[in-house]
Amino acid sequence: MxxxxxxxxxxxxxxxxxxxxxxxxxxxxxxxxxxxxxxxxxxxxxxxxxxxxxxxxxxxxxxxxxxxxxxxxxxxxxxxxxxxxxxxxxxxxxxxxxxxxxxxxxxxxxxxxxxxxxxxxxxxxxxxxxLEESPTTGVYPTPEPLARLMVELAAGDRDTAAPGPPLGTVLDPACGGGSLLRAAAEAGAGELLGQDVLAVQVHRARVLLALDALAARATVAGRAWPAPSVTVQEGDSLADDAFKGVAVDVVVSNPPFQQRDWGADRLALDPRWEYGVPPRVESELAWVQHALAHLRPGGRAVLLLPPAVAMRPSGRRIRANLLRAGALRAVIGLPAGAAPPRQIALQLWVLTRPAPERPAADEVLFVDAARLADAATATPNWTESAEIVTAAWRAFDRGDHAVPASREIGEAAAVVRVMDVLDEEVDLTPARHVRVAVDADRTGEAVTTALRDLLAEIDTLREAVAGLDVLTAADAPTWRTATVRDLAAGGALEVLSPAAGVDPAPGDLGTPALTGRDVATDGDPTGLVDDGWQRAVLRVRPDDVIVPLAHGGRDRPVHARVAPEKWHGAALGPNVVAFRVDPDRLDPWFVAGFAGSPDVTAATLGSTVRLVPHRIRIPLLPLPRQREYGALFARLHRLRAAARRTDELAVHLDRLVGDGLTVGVLEPPEGES
Structure with missing residues (x-):
């Protein structure tokens, strides 16, 4: 073989x-x-x-x-x-x-x-x-925590004991490697059905579900269920459904995004399109209706979808029909980073196959988990977010359509009448429908805290600006300069640029990595050294000058800086180099300031506007004079950081006060204008 x-x-x-x-x-x-x-x-x-x-x-x-x-x-x-x-x-x-x-x-x-x-x-x-030779555009894996959440939303309320496995028969029509089916198995599913267009993924899912890791089944609803039966087939579910005519209890799926060749013309008369024929650009709504077509009456589907599905004009009619029929029960906006692609805030759609004998539901739940992120860092706590999402759905699913008035759920969830959503746009974006909880005390406290933080940052701005009034005008400089290449050859500094194609040592795995974006935003390291890391691992030290390689020209300088403590020990990641200076010959902030000069455009390469670090020129000045320059460059960095933080806090305060005024928990003093 x-x-x-x-x-x-x-x-x-x-x-x-x-x-x-x-x-x-x-x-x-x-x-x-x-x-x-x-x-x-x-x-x-x-x-x-x-x-x-x-x-x-x-x-x-x-x-x-x-x-x-x-x-x-x-x-x-x-x-x-x-x-x-x-x-x-x-x-x-x-x-x-x-x-x-x-x-x-x-x-x-x-x-x-x-x-x-x-x-x-x-x-x-x-x-x-x-998968190295397989096209996987628009196909992303489902992380384990998100897979568990999707299965939890699909499982129903386990407080109401019912005969049979909690999940019954579960289908994933775009099962990939089987992570969602595995989560369903661990939650007590009785039968698993999967289909994927790639042979590698089909075999992978079958073996994953057969491995001994699944033998130790979780105890669900007070008892341990036997291992489920498993059937995973190869093929395109939309064009060649391997389970045609099969009705299931639950569908969970993370279908491909933005398919352009999903068969819109060939499938125009397909009976699955009960809620409208999906336009060519609405492949996700084809997957939504495929899932509903496989559900038994009262069965539930949970799909992971990109946010554009909730608002594209081309899908407006289908969205409206899903709402009118009571098929769409909840739209849950996840925080960015919950699943690949990490830069997009994805959504979960919770759907139910309407039962003919029951009237259509006239309310829909919206959850905006992005509101749960820390206002200062915009970083969500995934575990806490998942718990709040589950609690909001459980309450709504039990018929408590007022949604519990706890602080966390009240800030993130809202139950809205279907008729109030059926406007000209039928925009299902959760942030559009979730309002700040109507709680005057908490809103007033949040405004007071935000105002205090904003005023403190304004004081920092004033302090940073105050030192600039001592500057004096000077004639054209007469100093000599040297390139970074020359300084490195003379031992004044070392240029650290990770070599590509090098596997990390075992001890380096798990090390946080600093990316060009982290440097540009002055954020924490967001990269990670893992088995896919194909570059040398070079760790940041105190006084290293960190230089991002992406450069926006004279109007958008590179803003090199001396590494703060939060970057120490991180690996240099993509689009970043470091200058490690000899402190007896060069001041770090002096080098950082000139490395970020607008004139560094002379060191860029071609139309890509990519910095060539060795071409950067640094003035040759005595060390005491370098330190005077360096102190001002450090002050300018504090000024930029304070300005950015001030802007973020001003936006946060604007939202708090604006929401408080419009929902009636804040009001201006009477008699003042």
Missing amino acids: HEAPQVTAADISRLAGVTRATVSNWRRRHPDFPSPTGGSEARPLFPLAEVRDWLREHGVESAESPVRELRSVLRAAVRPRDIPALIDELPALAAESGARSQDDEVGRAIRAAVRADGPIAVLDVLAERG
């Missing part, structure tokens, strides 16, 4: 934990070093088995973790199209009972990785290789 694994010199360097130059030296100095068996003169390929034997004979231990070593073996020996069959063999390989044909380099690497990190991690690595 597998070709003999071959590796490049770069693979050998990672395997042995040495540099490429060391591998080249081994080839020159050791006649017994394995000869190339493929590739080209510029990029030769070596037999992996012979390389391992040679390294062992010369006392060189492997520096790779078993999982990363497995990645190397798969790249060298297994084609992506062969991965599905290998995934099917994983349970046997994990149980050390693989077929004799797997007693090779691939089988040994898989078993070693299973022993070190478990079968689920190995399954992910196999799927990663299998």
Whole structure:
């Protein structure tokens, strides 16, 4: 099944934990070093088995973790199209009972990785290789916490004990790797049905649901349910439904976003479109109706959708019909970062198949979880947000359409009459319908706190500006300058730029990483060194000058700065370099100020406006004079930071006061205008 694994010199360097130059030296100095068996003169390929034997004979231990070593073996020996069959063999390989044909380099690497990190991690690595040649535009994995929340919303109120499994039969028509089906299994589903268009994902989901990790079932509703039956089929659910005519209790799905070739023309007369024929640009509304078509009367669907589905004019008629029929029960706006793509605040739509004997629901629940983020950092607490979302839905599902008046839920949720939503736009964006809780005491307290913080920041602004009145006019400068390249050659500073194509050491995994965006916003490090990190790990130290590589020209300088404490120890991530200066020769803030000069446009490269750090020019001034400049550059940084923080607080205060006035919990003093 597998070709003999071959590796490049770069693979050998990672395997042995040495540099490429060391591998080249081994080839020159050791006649017994394995000869190339493929590739080209510029990029030769070596037999992996012979390389391992040679390294062992010369006392060189492997520096790779078993999982990363497995990645190397798969790249060298297994084609992506062969991965599905290998995934099917994983349970046997994990149980050390693989077929004799797997007693090779691939089988040994898989078993070693299973022993070190478990079968689920190995399954992910196999799927990663299998998907390398597959188009996955608009397809994103569902994180475990979000999968659990979606299943929780679909499960119904467990306070009302009902016979049979809590979730009954569950369908995911775009199941991907099976994370939503797995969450449903752990919650007590009796039968799992899945379909995906990619063969790798189908095999991955089947094996995931069969692994021993699911044998220990959670106790649900006071008892442990037996393992569910599982059926996962390959195919396009919209164009070729593998479960046509099958009615289920629950549908949970994270369908593809913004498909343009979903079959709009071929499926125009499809009976699934009870609420309207989806326009070509509304593939998500096709998935919504596909889910409803598979539900039994009273069954429930929870879908993860992009926010545009709630407001695009092309989907207005279908949204209105879903509301009129009582099929759409809740729209829940998630905070940005809850799931990929992380920069978008996604939504959960909770839908029910209307029962013919019941009148259509005339109210809909909106939850805006983004309101739960900290006003200063805009960072949500995901665990707390999920609990509040679940509590708001549970209350609404029980018929408490007033929604509990707790502080958290009151700020994030609102029950709205369907007739009040059916305007010309039928905009279902939660933020449009959720108002601040009507609580005069809390609103007044929040306004007082925001005003105090704003006035404190204004004082910081005044302090930063006050030191600028001592500046004096000067003639054109006569100083000499040197490029960063020259300063580095002379030992005055070191340019730290992470080399690409380098796997991190095991001890570096999990390290926060600083990105260009973090530098631009003066935020905390948002990157992470993980198994996919393909660059050297260089950590930030105190007094390092951090320079973002993206540059907006004279009107948008780069704003280099000296690393604050919150960045110390973080890895340098994409679009960031650091200058590590000799403090006896260069002042860090002096270097940062000139690295962020508008004239640094001379150091940019082409139309991409990307900074070339080595071309930046720094004046050659005595160290005491550098420190005088550096003190002013540091003051300017405080000025910019205070101005940005003042603007954020002013916007926050504006929203608090504006909402308080419009809902009637704040009012201006009488007799004043």
